[in-house]
Amino acid sequence: MIFQTILLIALGILMLSILANMYRVVKGPSGADRVQALDSIGINMIASIAAYSVLFHTHAFFDLILLIGILSFIGTIAFARFIERGVVIERKR
Amino acid sequence: MKPNNVILQTVTQVAVFIIFTFSIYLFMNGHHNPGGGFIGGLSTAAAIVLLYLSFGIEKVRENIRIDYKKLAAVGVFIAVGTGLAGVIFGQPFLTQIFGHVQLPIFGDTELASALVFDTGVALAVIGTAVNIILSICEDR
Numbered sequence: 001m002i003f004q005t006i007l008l009i010a011l012g013i014l015m016l017s018i019l020a021n022m023y024r025v026v027k028g029p030s031g032a033d034r035v036q037a038l039d040s041i042g043i044n045m046i047a048s049i050a051a052y053s054v055l056f057h058t059h060a061f062f063d064l065i066l067l068i069g070i071l072s073f074i075g076t077i078a079f080a081r082f083i084e085r086g087v088v089i090e091r092k093r
Numbered sequence: 094m095k096p097n098n099v100i101l102q103t104v105t106q107v108a109v110f111i112i113f114t115f116s117i118y119l120f121m122n123g124h125h126n127p128g129g130g131f132i133g134g135l136s137t138a139a140a141i142v143l144l145y146l147s148f149g150i151e152k153v154r155e156n157i158r159i160d161y162k163k164l165a166a167v168g169v170f171i172a173v174g175t176g177l178a179g180v181i182f183g184q185p186f187l188t189q190i191f192g193h194v195q196l197p198i199f200g201d202t203e204l205a206s207a208l209v210f211d212t213g214v215a216l217a218v219i220g221t222a223v224n225i226i227l228s229i230c231e232d233r
Contacts, residue, residue, distance in 0.1 A: 014173050026210065060127055063119060066134070070112055081146065086098070089230040090149040 007055045014048045035079045042072035112140040120215055130211030134218030141223050150230065161227065165220025167229065172213030175206060178219040 021044065024037040046065050053061045082088050120133030144153050179188030206226035 063127055066115060067119075067132075070115070070136070070139060073108070074139055074146070077143070077146055089145050089226075091151070091231065 004055065011048060011051050011055075018044050018048075027045055027065060031042055031079075031083050035076060035083070038079075039072055039076045066076065099227045103145045105143055107138050109144055110157050110170070111144070112136060116140065120211065123211060124205065124207070130214035131218055133211075134215035135222065137215070138219050138222035139221075140224055145226070145230075150227075161224040164222075165224065168213045168216030168218075171216065172210055175213065175222060178206070219225040 012060045017039055021041045025034050025041075028034040028037065030039055049061050049065055049068070054061065078088050116133050116136030116139075119128040119136060121128075123129030141153075141157070144157075145179070153199055166187060167168075176187040189206045189210070191203060191207075194202055194204050196202050
């Protein structure tokens with residue numbers, strides 16, 4: 001009972017963290033601030049899914065944790081290349 | 094001025110191997126756990142896109158000699174052929190069968206014909222996803 005209460009408090013704190021990152025996404029001065037805030041939102045989603053898995057006594061979401069990590073990594077690299085060079089995939093050297 | 098990509102390429106050489114392994118794991122445990130052919134194919138396509146992002150399009154095309162249009166066609170052909178295999182033995186279309194086989198190393202293993210169908214689905218998904226991204230990034 002007390003353990004579930006602690007998990008719910010942790011989920012509320014993660015929700016507040018995602019909301020703070022959403023403020024930075026909406027009101028970032030440059031594009032790089034928005035990209036870093038979106039990457040941080042992905043990491044907070046990973047932590048939220050882990051807390052939910054402990055709360056529901058299931059291990060069906062563990063693949064989803066690794067998959068969100070991979071997709072967040074690739075998306076951040078693509079956005080960084082677009083900001084720096086204007087071309088995501090180079091055609092010729 | 095030549096851009097400096099050494100950190101990105103060094104991280105990619107390690108990360109692509111891990112993503113390929115994870116996609117094979119997702120593909121193989123789709124029978125009793127979350128996963129399956131579709132998400133396995135999409136993870137493999139994500140690893141190939143990461144290679145294209147860090148090494149450029151020419152160097153990857155020299156090293157991975159796969160025509161992705163033919164790969165998608167072969168995947169659809171494998172899926173339809175798995176469905177037609179049941180018709181030969183007098184069963185309805187897309188009938189699947191499973192049985193226990195004694196393999197040399199793994200021992201008593203349950204093999205199902207749905208694995209071949211999932212292989213066709215995964216090849217079709219890899220071919221279509223990578224082909225869409227390559228068609229977008231080539232400006233002709």
